[in-house]
Amino acid sequence: MQRLGFEETIAELRANGVRLTPQRQWILRYLKETHSHPTAEQVHHEVSKALGGISLATVYNTLHTLTKMGVIRELSYGDGSSRFDGNETEHAHLVCEQCGIVLDVDSPEVEHILPKDLERTGFKVRSYRLEYYGLCEDCQATPRKTFANN
């Protein structure tokens, strides 16, 4: 349950013979250093500034490659677009239904319960996804905010 930083992840990939192009490095760096949960478009926008241009297709391809390698995670929500999380470890999220922000939450109790709970199902669990939907603190204070943040 230790989240790896950018440098550590790069070292791990290099050790596994993965090709490390500038595009891949910047995408990974951005995801590892932000704690927001950006969409592919947001990644494209940020990384494009650093590289002076990158194809959106490359962003998608790279995000999927990194997801398959297990160094980032992909989460798809009902709003049509996926979000990507530089934290590759299992953890729960808080999703604000008003402003759309996605926050991390440590949930040690849940971590203990879940695996136990599945023993009786015959299902071989590789990962889980736990999300709470509701209102973040800001939106509780400010009803009717627009859906355009984070």
Next chain:
Amino acid sequence: MQRLGFEETIAELRANGVRLTPQRQWILRYLKETHSHPTAEQVHHEVSKALGGISLATVYNTLHTLTKMGVIRELSYGDGSSRFDGNETEHAHLVCEQCGIVLDVDSPEVEHILPKDLERTGFKVRSYRLEYYGLCEDCQATPRKTFANN
């Protein structure tokens, strides 16, 4: 935490003055009577047989209407399409990464833990979503099955 059946749900909607067209009734009936978690297209296919034709747009409209009314639930997965669940109550799912089947799981321990877990976050939780990803029993026995079931 009591799942409502088709007849009960219909009665509730009628009591609330909701218009009950044949299209709405058949869509609701299908979702309430199956325990699979069909996509919009699967709903369209099944209901179309019963009605002798229905527009896919109507299926989408109706599914969203029923979701907003709280009598069904919508779940979006990474495969691009949403799935709809006639069980409107909170419950966890098992998602097989090989064949794509979505199974229900009762998780009473988790039900108890989750709300408690959130008290300290300042987040106002309205609902949650819990999914386990892995291999179902069939796919553990039969590796490399195609992604075309259920």
Next chain:
DNA sequence: TTAGGTGCAAACGATTTGCTACATT
């Protein structure tokens, strides 16, 4: 009667793909 639902086809938007040129190893 009438508010609201249905159907169709066109529009949309996120994501994927085919293919050529290129850069890391």
Next chain:
DNA sequence: AATGTAGCAAATCGTTTGCACCTAA
């Protein structure tokens, strides 16, 4: 040098929308 990667534009596909017609209450 060889294999895998980047870029671009076109294609795909699930989903939404505008509008005319229709129907449950």
